[in-house]
Amino acid sequence: MTLRSAWLAMSLTIVGLAAPGLASAADAARGAKLAYTCHGCHGIPNYKNAYPIYNVPKLGGQHAAYLVVALKAYASQERAHPTMYSHATTMSEQDMQDIAAYLAGQELKPTGKAVGAAPKAAQTCVACHGIDGVGILPEYPNLAGQHEDYIRAALKAYRSGQRKNAVMAGMAAPLTDADIKELARYYSSQRPALCSTNEIRDGGKCKGL
Ligand code: HEC
Ligand code: HEC
Numbered sequence: 001m002t003l004r005s006a007w008l009a010m011s012l013t014i015v016g017l018a019a020p021g022l023a024s025a026a027d028a029a030r031g032a033k034l035a036y037t038c039h040g041c042h043g044i045p046n047y048k049n050a051y052p053i054y055n056v057p058k059l060g061g062q063h064a065a066y067l068v069v070a071l072k073a074y075a076s077q078e079r080a081h082p083t084m085y086s087h088a089t090t091m092s093e094q095d096m097q098d099i100a101a102y103l104a105g106q107e108l109k110p111t112g113k114a115v116g117a118a119p120k121a122a123q124t125c126v127a128c129h130g131i132d133g134v135g136i137l138p139e140y141p142n143l144a145g146q147h148e149d150y151i152r153a154a155l156k157a158y159r160s161g162q163r164k165n166a167v168m169a170g171m172a173a174p175l176t177d178a179d180i181k182e183l184a185r186y187y188s189s190q191r192p193a194l195c196s197t198n199e200i201r202d203g204g205k206c207k208g209l
Contacts, residue, residue, distance in 0.1 A: 024094065026064065031102030034095055035197070037087070038103070043198035046147075055147035059103045060195035060206040065138035067100035078164040079157075105200035108142045108192055110134040115190050119182040121175060133190035145193020151184035 038059075041047050047056045059067065073079040075088035091099070114131045129135055133144030143151060157163040158172035159180075175183070195206030 026097040026101035028098065028101040031098035031100070034091075035099050035102055038099070039197050041083075042103075043196055045196045045198075049153075052153065054149040054153040057150045058146055058194035058196050060105050060197055060200040061108045061192070062104055062142055062194060063107055063135055063138045063140070064097075064100040064104035066135065066141045067103055068096045069139055070141075071096045071100070073163075073165070080162060103197055103200070105206060108134045108144055108194065110136070111192070116186065119179070119186055121179040121183055122186060124171060125183065129187070133187045142194060143187035144190035145195070146188055148184045148188035151187055152180050155180045155183065 041056045042059050044056075048054065049056055070079070071084075071088045071091065074081055074084040075091075077085060088096075110130055111132045111134070118126065118131060128137070128140045129143050133142060133146075135142050154163065155172050155175060158165060158168040159175060161169065199206030
């Protein structure tokens with residue numbers, strides 16, 4: 001590649017990256033209105049999913065960018081879940097961005113400090129989810145304080161292929177049930193913690209944070 005064509009390719013990439021920025025910035029106030037149906041499950045601490053039974057995930061303090069990734073995965077059925085499919089398929093890209101900005105509230109920040117000793121199986125996880133359960137990139141979910149049984153269910157879903165994600169499929173494949181139990185216990189006990197959405201309704205801050 002000549003220097004000139006390399007420069008051209010690079011500037012085209014920059015233009016390509018800038019293009020999504022043309023969509024209007026996330027509007028958390030609009031997101032708050034759109035999210036009222038979500039509180040029925042995500043706002044109730046310890047609200048359970050049925051068949052299999054596990055706690056509905058906490059979304060408060062989660063990375064907004066990850067929330068959008070997750071909603072798109074339900075819409076495309078890379079994550080199979082009937083309720084979340086019907087919610088996600090009625091949302092536009094802008095709806096997802098706005099709802100995510102509201103639900104994230106004040107995103108968790110890395111502390112660099114672990115609560116308790118990390119299990120051996122966490123050695124590979126910390127590169128992305130941090131030692132304290134705070135994802136090092138906005139697209140990597142925060143796990144700190146997430147429900148233990150939900151983390152277990154998610155890891156088993158990646159391992160069985162029920163959740164289709166190339167990165168996590170590879171990470172979950174070698175895990176035993178005992179590893180999954182230890183990892184879920186470890187990450188759910190990290191602090192500051194994610195919270196349920198009813199806790200972020202006032203002022204975007206939850207008690208867990
Ligand atoms: C009937 C209960 C219910 C309602 C209402 C509901 N959800 Fe969910 N949601 C769930 C369950 C259960 C899961 C976990 C599904 C799974 O195992 O993948 C989930 C998962 C999610 C996730 C993925 C979280 C993660 O950590 O990956 C997001 C994001 C989400 N919901 C957003 C929403 C939004 C936004 C709304 C409102 C428009 C909403 N949900 C309404 C039950 C519900
Ligand atoms: C290379 C980066 C990377 C590594 C290493 C990694 N993950 Fe992930 N993890 C991700 C990404 C990206 C997602 C979101 C996948 C999706 O969209 O479903 C994710 C999702 C998850 C989820 C689902 C969270 C939720 O809210 O639904 C759990 C639980 C999880 N990872 C645990 C682990 C564990 C435990 C390990 C170590 C064995 C690990 N991860 C290693 C990047 C990584």
